[in-house]
Amino acid sequence: MQSFKFIDLFAGIGGMRQAAEMNGGTCVFSSEINREAAATYEANFGERPYGDITRADENDIPDHDVIFGGFPCQPFSICGFKRGFEDARGTLFFDILRIAKAKRPSCLVLENVKHFASHDKGNTLRVVVAALEEIGYSVAVEVINAVDFGLPQNRDRTIIVASLNGTFDFGKLVQSERVTVASVLESNGPFEYVDPAEYTLLGDDVVKVQKQSGLRFVGYRNRNLRKVGVREGTEHLSRVHKQPNRIYCATATHPTLAAGESSGRYWILIDGVVRKLTQRECYRLQGFPDSFEISGSATAAYRQIGNSVPVPMIAEVVRAAGEQGLIAVSDGVEARRAA
Structure with missing residues (x-):
């Protein structure tokens, strides 16, 4: 793919930037309001992202070919209250829109949680698509899973690709053979093992992939987490979509790393014993290389990786967009703005 310039909005710790750079992209502007995430970003990319994007003048942002944006998912996630555009964070999409309208990049690659696509019976997504189409973009939307792109993590995400040069074809994404959690495990500790008296493993007749x-x-750790309104045998299990007490097998895939899991309570069964995933293993589950510097407190590190994107999955979207001719290079920026 020909080199292109991009901006990295709601950048987090730089997962989308890594995916873009893997495809020849050069970042000309980044923005991240969370100070701890911005510090990690700076430690790895050598630049401090701009802070509050709502305060940025779109005309001061350098010309670019692609906008990447994992705009805040909390308003649309089943982990939150699903208030959508009623939540102030939900309106941040319109900051992406005003920048796109002013700078006319050839392509936008946006990411959000799976349930963004169905929020408010699809009305939220329809508003986003209509707004992009109104300023001249063709829009394609699909929910895709990191587990199909070389990562052993079940992580469904809504991907929006908007382009001035045609409609993105998700059918041309090249999927990878599925791998297991064992493929990302560290060989040397220290590891945090769980005393066998503190967990219960399910019988082989119950366990199914x-x-x-x-x-x-x-299995599960022996903690009575729920007291009221639970079925028999589920007292030890957290509520839906929360995994801090569940144990998964290393010979299969892992559930979604959650931004709200600040203690890294991800437990795996490996070689007959149960232990906690290490921070590095969690970062590998998102496709971050071992050269990536994990910075800040443990709490911040777990939140940051839970908030990030699956790097290989986004990289494949970028590759396919380039192959389909949807990413035009910077010598056409002025022409696009004049159109």
Whole structure:
């Protein structure tokens, strides 16, 4: 792919930047309001992102070919209250829109949680698509899963690709053979093991691999987390979409790393014993290289990786967009702005 310039909005710790750079992209502007995430970004990329994007004058942002933006997902996630555009964070999409309108990049690659696509019976997504189409972009939307792109993590995400040069074809994404959690495990500790008296493993007659996700739930830690309104046998399990007490098998895939899991309570069964995933293993589950510097407190590190994107999955979207001719280089910026 020919080199291109991009901006990295709601950048987090730089997952989308890595995916863009893997495809020949050069970052000319980045923005991240969270100070701890911005510090990690700076430690790895040598630049401090701009802070609050709502305060940035779009005309001061350098010309670019692509906008990358993992705009805040909390308003649309089933982990939150699903308030969508009623939540101030939900309106941040319109900062992407005003920049796109002013700078006319050839392509936008946006990411959000799976449930963004169905939020408010699809109305939220329809508003986003209509707004992009109104300023001249063709828009394609698909929910894709990191587990299909070389990562052993069941992580469905809504991907929006908007282009001035045609409509993105998700059918041309090249998927990878599925791998297991064992492929990202460190060989040397220190590891945090769990005393066998503190967990219960399910019998082989109960444990099954989920066909679609590849998950294999094998047990739970012996903690009575729920007291009221629970079915018999589920007292030890957290509420839906929260995994801090569940144990999964290393010979299968892993559930979604959650931004709200600030203690890194991800437990795996490997070689007959149960231990906690290390920070590095969590970063590998998102496709971050071992050269990536994990900075800040442990709490911040777990939140940051839970908030990030699956790097190989985004990289494949970028590769396919380039192959389909949807990313035009900077010598056409002025022409696009005049159009």
